[in-house]
Amino acid sequence: MKEELFGRHGTVNAETAIYTYGEMVYRLALIQMKNRSEADDVFQEVFLRLVKYKDRIRSEEHLKAWLLRVTLNCCKKEFDKAFRRNTVAMEKECKSEESYEMEMPGNPVYEAVLALPENYKSVVHLFYYEQYSVREIGKILEVSESVVKTRLYRGREMLKEALKGEWESAGRI
Known part of the structure; x- marks a missing residue:
């Protein structure tokens, strides 16, 4: 049984939001970052921010747009880090790793x-x-x-x- 996105007090249920929108957030992070581990970091940061700001979300449509915007902002923040500017991205991660469906x-x-x-x-x-x-x-x-x-x-x-x-x-x- 799928839980409601918004609880009794009108705030977002973060666990249900992850279940509902987690794949969307991960796909966007993965296509932006081109690296699974960095996409995982962005994914985690997005949903940590959701927990912190869940009382500001007004509707399911607002939640979806908010998650996409925060994902893009977190990706941009990762690209702006000095560490990332001074590293060379790996062409491909290990082939033995299970690939994401997209x-x-x-x-x-x-x-x-x-x-x-x-x-x-x-x-x-x-x-x-x-x-x-x-x-x-x-x-x-x-x-x-x-x-x-x-x-x-x-x-x-x-x-x-x-x-x-x-x-x-x-x-x-």
């Missing part, structure tokens, strides 16, 4: 999305993987709808260019 090793589309610049990657992920509308993405990222449309267009163009060879060779087979 992550498909060798999938050219997945690899191309990961290679997009941060602004485009966020918009493409929210639009295609999380199924948000342009208006909702604008609210989550605190930008205008026209900015979202521009980033989607440019992100698609970058993906088209990056995948150009993949699709041409697939057509010949």
Whole structure:
């Protein structure tokens, strides 16, 4: 039986929020951070913040947008750390590690999305993987709808260019 997201006192039930939105938060953290351990850290930080600020959440729609915004902010904070700027990211984590369902090793589309610049990657992920509308993405990222449309267009163009060879060779087979 699924518990209610909001308790008797109108505050968010953090455990139910993790059950309901945990995969969404983890997918976004993973696509932003490109590293499981850092995505795990972001995931933990997001839900710790939820516990701290749960009395400020007004509705389920607000909760979902809040979680996405906090996830993106935590990812940005990780990228801004001096330690991260002075390290080199590993190309691939150990192959023996169980892969997350969205992550498909060798999938050219997945690899191309990961290679997009941060602004485009966020918009493409929210639009295609999380199924948000342009208006909702604008609210989550605190930008205008026209900015979202521009980033989607440019992100698609970058993906088209990056995948150009993949699709041409697939057509010949």
